[in-house]
Amino acid sequence: MTTPSADAPAPLSEPTSVVIRPYRPEDEEAVVGLWSRATRIAHPFIAQEGTGERERKLRQIYLVHADNWVAELPNRGVVGLLGMLDAEIGGLFVDPGVQKSGIGRQLVAHALRLHPTVTLDVFELNSSARAFYARLGFGEITRHLDPDTGFTLITLEVTA
DSSP states (O other): OOOOOTTSOOOSOOOOSOEEEEOOGGGHHHHHHHHHHHHHHHOTTSTTTTSHHHHHHIIIIIHHHSEEEEEEETTTEEEEEEEEETTEEEEEEEOGGGTTSSHHHHHHHHHHHHOSEEEEEEETTOHHHHHHHHHTTOEEEEEEEOTTTOOEEEEEEEEO
């Protein structure tokens, strides 16, 4: 048995009973609920996060036009959302009650099965997400301002 070096990216999958499947319209309420809970924790610096106009965009734009996948656990239902815009992870959210259990890692691994190289934007102020992506081997490409919030976004990339 070998111990990974501190510099090596963490493995992208872990054994668990999670099922990753395509999003279905009947998942909408569960997905919006977990997104709202997770995004308020991840983005406390954004006023009204998880509600209002941002929720409307999730329901009417992203859940309709993105290639969405959900993570589902037996006896818990839908606990994660992966929204793909071609090879960009447009959104990755895991219900706070099951975070740090490997579900986010499995959703990223799924994205990499769909596209050998993926990118994403993460808010500079979201230090926990930045650390998560760094552990998975993502590297910074560029920085830019989010036109909706005015906060800095960091574009990250990883190749399988």
